[in-house]
Amino acid sequence: MTVRQDDRLTDGMPMRPVRCRRCDGLVLARKSSWEQTSIQWTEEAMAACPSLADDRHATCPALLSAIREAVLNGELKIVDA
Amino acid sequence: MTAAESDAIRVIEAEAIPARFARGWHCLGPAEKFSDGRPHTVNAFGQKLVVFRGANGNLNVLDAYCRHMGGDLSQGTVKGDEIACPFHDWRWGGDGRCKKIPYSRRVPLRARTAAWPTLLQDELLFVWNDPEGNPPPADVTIPRIEGVTSDEWTDWLWTETVVHTNCREVIDNVVDMAHFFYIHHSFPTYFKNIFEGHTATQIMKGKTRPDIARPDAEGNTMLGNTSVATYHGPAFMVDELTYHYQGFDLESVLINSHYPIDEHSFSLHSGIIVRRSEQLKGPAAEVTARKLSGFIQRGFEQDIAVWRTKTRIDNPLLCEEDGPVYQLRRWYEQFYTDAAEVTPEMTGRFEYEIDTTRPVEAWTRETEENLARRAAEGQPA
Ligand code: FES
Ligand SMILES: [Fe+2]
Numbered sequence: 001m002t003v004r005q006d007d008r009l010t011d012g013m014p015m016r017p018v019r020c021r022r023c024d025g026l027v028l029a030r031k032s033s034w035e036q037t038s039i040q041w042t043e044e045a046m047a048a049c050p051s052l053a054d055d056r057h058a059t060c061p062a063l064l065s066a067i068r069e070a071v072l073n074g075e076l077k078i079v080d081a
Numbered sequence: 082m083t084a085a086e087s088d089a090i091r092v093i094e095a096e097a098i099p100a101r102f103a104r105g106w107h108c109l110g111p112a113e114k115f116s117d118g119r120p121h122t123v124n125a126f127g128q129k130l131v132v133f134r135g136a137n138g139n140l141n142v143l144d145a146y147c148r149h150m151g152g153d154l155s156q157g158t159v160k161g162d163e164i165a166c167p168f169h170d171w172r173w174g175g176d177g178r179c180k181k182i183p184y185s186r187r188v189p190l191r192a193r194t195a196a197w198p199t200l201l202q203d204e205l206l207f208v209w210n211d212p213e214g215n216p217p218p219a220d221v222t223i224p225r226i227e228g229v230t231s232d233e234w235t236d237w238l239w240t241e242t243v244v245h246t247n248c249r250e251v252i253d254n255v256v257d258m259a260h261f262f263y264i265h266h267s268f269p270t271y272f273k274n275i276f277e278g279h280t281a282t283q284i285m286k287g288k289t290r291p292d293i294a295r296p297d298a299e300g301n302t303m304l305g306n307t308s309v310a311t312y313h314g315p316a317f318m319v320d321e322l323t324y325h326y327q328g329f330d331l332e333s334v335l336i337n338s339h340y341p342i343d344e345h346s347f348s349l350h351s352g353i354i355v356r357r358s359e360q361l362k363g364p365a366a367e368v369t370a371r372k373l374s375g376f377i378q379r380g381f382e383q384d385i386a387v388w389r390t391k392t393r394i395d396n397p398l399l400c401e402e403d404g405p406v407y408q409l410r411r412w413y414e415q416f417y418t419d420a421a422e423v424t425p426e427m428t429g430r431f432e433y434e435i436d437t438t439r440p441v442e443a444w445t446r447e448t449e450e451n452l453a454r455r456a457a458e459g460q461p462a
Contacts, residue, residue, distance in 0.1 A: 007398065038434075051384040
């Protein structure tokens with residue numbers, strides 16, 4: 001089996017880098033709507049994030065607000081917008 | 082994408098299924114089943130295995146075919162700590178070495194067969210499969226399930242079913258929110274996936290469908306459920322599944338596990354334990370566990386009915402309200418890759434939360450239409 005690309009990233013919107021304001025970790029993020037978020041972490045970002053250690057099932061709130069901010073700044077586009 | 086490209090007929094692609102089986106811990110089921118001092122045949126990983134418990138109490142898993150003349154050890158006899166071949170009585174130890182040939186002065190060189198590392202935990206037997214033949218790394222583990230050894234919980238209720246398709250189909254369920262509505266008659270309202278290292282998690286909240294809901298015998302109506310389900314490795318999922326009723330919660334732990342028989346079939350297992358509570362005193366807990374187990378079995382049957390006629394597809398065409406199928410398969414690929422070749426993309430943390438606004442709208446409408454139609458036909462809602 002080869003690893004394939006998600007068409008939604010190539011046909012629609014790719015993932016874009018976003019930096020967390022609290023820990024400075026760099027992730028790739030994508031939002032297909034205001035409510036939808038995908039996050040691809042890097043080793044570095046995982047090591048830097050203080051929230052991850054607390055709850056691995058939760059999305060870091062600081063990172064989530066950085067992603068929302070990136071949308072409001074126009075750095076990250078929402079697919080449906 | 083150009084207009085011509087977007088107008089082209091979408092072609093379903095499917096590569097040959099790998100003749101390789103996932104690296105990882107696989108659960109063979111409750112250890113008790115293998116502990117009767119008799120050899121047991123298990124068809125797994127494209128081979129025939131023998132599972133037996135020696136007099137020393139160890140549970141062992143060996144290649145079933147005797148290296149002498151090919152006898153089937155799973156038809157043999159346990160003698161002391163060893164399995165004796167039914168053909169010429171060669172004795173094989175749990176470490177895979179021939180310990181004794183009763184009619185010979187000595188055991189020849191090279192008298193060693195394949196032995197699988199085993200793990201006995203929470204009353205379940207696990208085998209470690211690794212096509213490269215390495216032992217399990219210390220950090221690749223199956224978590225303990227606290228309730229199993231506690232009197233506050235019921236005992237395992239376990240089921241097994243042989244499914245005639247490749248086991249990737251069952252893995253895909255991890256990210257497939259919509260099928261829970263269409264196939265399993267549930268109503269997801271929240272859906273999130275997290276892949277990290279050798280784990281893949283699905284967090285799902287759901288409400289009871291008004292067009293399906295029926296109060297149970299005690300008159301309790303289930304309002305919904307919260308499920309946190311994690312695959313630990315390629316084949317063993319632990320689901321902390323809480324059912325919400327008016328005024329109380331019902332806690333259960335559900336195991337959804339499998340082992341490949343060959344590349345075209347797998348053995349699909351479910352296990353459930355239920356926490357005893359004010360509402361579930363004494364035998365009521367066992368009754369509920371049986372009911373839930375039946376419910377899960379029906380869920381499997383619903384999946385199996387789809388798998389029976391669907392086709393394998395490497396390039397699913399996804400909408401934005403579908404889950405991360407490609408990223409899940411990228412995670413799953415790590416188990417089919419030599420350990421040294423596993424890439425950071427396969428194991429890196431990935432989070433994906435679906436926006437359920439649109440699905441919830443559509444499903445609300447659909448359930449309301451079902452209710453209205455039934456009312457018009459004069460059936461009870
Ligand atoms: S084939 Fe097993 S003892 Fe001869
Ligand atoms: Fe399913």
